[in-house]
Amino acid sequence: MKIAVYGASGYQGKLVLAELARRDIEMVLAGRSAARLEQAASAVGIPGAERRVAGTDDHEALVHALRGCDAVVNCAGPFTSSGEAVVRAAIAAGCHYTDTSGEQLQVKGIFDTFATLAREAGVTVMPAATDGCVPGDLIAHLLAERLGPVEEIVSTHVIVGGGGMSRGSLRSLVETFDAVKAGGLAYDDGVWRLGEPARRTEIRLPGQPEPIPVMAFPVAEVVTIPRHVRVRHVEGLTEAALGDQLNSPITLELIDGLPEGPDADSRRAQRFTYVLDAVAAGGRRARGVVHGPDTYGTTAVIAVESARRLVADPAGPGVLAPAQAYDPAAFLDALAPHGIRWSVEDVPVRT
Known part of the structure; x- marks a missing residue:
């Protein structure tokens, strides 16, 4: 299993990296700046982790950054201005998608815009993998x-x-x-x-x-x-x-x-x-x-668990709400070790 983290050098991104490392899941650090990705890898204690550079304004580079990954966790906000680019690239790369967005209108926009594209591509998109x-x-x-x-x-x-x-x-x-x-x-x-x-x-x-x-x-x-x-x-x-x-x-x-x-x-x-x-x-x-x-720590746990389950136990293609992608009680019970x-x-x- 290989999970990409886009926006890996940000505050929430580094918490997601740390959770992936704790679970010993192979990861790819992706983002706009090679220097910042290197700093993030060092800060989290994963200096050898793979890093790929791509901006949200370059679709082909973004697709290339996600290709070969089983899922991506997008942590690069504000999502209202840049989130759709990462969703579109994930679908093109055949990579399941989740994010840490709490931006309500943008979350609705993902459902409205990408339901058919994701379904036709056989990709699951599950936005708003947050603590709330x-x-x-x-x-x-x-x-x-x-x-x-x-x-x-x-x-x-x-x-x-x-x-x-x-x-x-x-x-x-x-x-x-x-x-x-x-x-x-x-x-x-x-x-x-x-x-x-x-x-x-x-x-x-x-x-x-x-x-x-x-x-x-x-x-x-x-x-x-x-x-x-x-x-x-x-x-x-x-x-x-x-x-x-x-x-x-x-x-x-x-x-x-x-x-x-x-x-x-x-x-x-x-x-x-x-x-x-x-x-x-x-x-x-x-x-x-x-x-x-x-x-923030709980969001990192939930985002990683969400991405992991999309890969390990596929939910079906399309844009899905959490309860459409996961068994509700089983997912909630899995959070107990983290104080939930x-x-x-x-x-x-x-x-």
């Missing part, structure tokens, strides 16, 4: 299995600590700022719409005595869940306090002067809770919860 989208999408499928046809699924992301965002994540935020400020897409009766008001203004987290204020937020699983769950409405939420942070001005020049990303101690101290609340047509309710540490805990439970019906 993959567990959230898999949990949603388990909720639907429990409840049957679903009226509504609400996915709420809450993250505590972590030392801030990486430079790459901040650049993605700048590029997708308008969509983030609008609250992202919501799915309603078969249509994704941008800027729909959130149906909830507060949520009670597991183990918390009081609800917290929430706001609409563009989580990627809003795009993936309706691909495999019969549901009328899906929306994403996060803490309303995040809105104050989003109002703070940030420029690319300012980002360039920041650290590459949170240090190891900050990442170890970070905790996330993702809650999916589902309501069935008859009023039955169920809740799925995912707890874990270190969003999950549950799905019925919720008493409100009277």
Whole structure:
């Protein structure tokens, strides 16, 4: 098995390399700069790893960089401006594709643009292999299995600590700022719409005595869940306090002067809770919860596990949501050694 990492020299890319090395999976480091790829290989402790140079503006070079690889993990954001080039090259190279994108509109664009091309090429494309989208999408499928046809699924992301965002994540935020400020897409009766008001203004987290204020937020699983769950409405939420942070001005020049990303101690101290609340047509309710540490480290684990499974246990060609590519409970259980805990439970019906 040989897995390429495009954008291997970035913050998230190096975490993916480290996870591949931990599993002793053969890898190819790919990106725009030979010097930066060499530095990344040295930093991760894999100086002998194969390196291939290609920019997203050179399709033939990018295809050549991916040829002979079984899968690629694309870590080169912002994905909105460059992600499609890597998808297109992977399909042309006959290489399964996944990425670490959390850019909701770009994830939807992959489904809209590449479904037929990937299917005809016999390639599986599974975007958004992140700490949020993959567990959230898999949990949603388990909720639907429990409840049957679903009226509504609400996915709420809450993250505590972590030392801030990486430079790459901040650049993605700048590029997708308008969509983030609008609250992202919501799915309603078969249509994704941008800027729909959130149906909830507060949520009670597991183990918390009081609800917290929430706001609409563009989580990627809003795009993936309706691909495999019969549901009328899906929306994403996060803490309303995040809105104050989003109002703070940030420029690319300012980002360039920041650290590459949170240090190891900050990442170890970070905790996330993702809650999916589902309501069935008859009023039955169920809740799925995912707890874990270190969003960037968990994303690296999930991206590598996603790519590995696409190669070892082919899911079928096309652009797929996580629950279409993997067995939900088996994948979630495989994350347990990395501190990820999950549950799905019925919720008493409100009277």
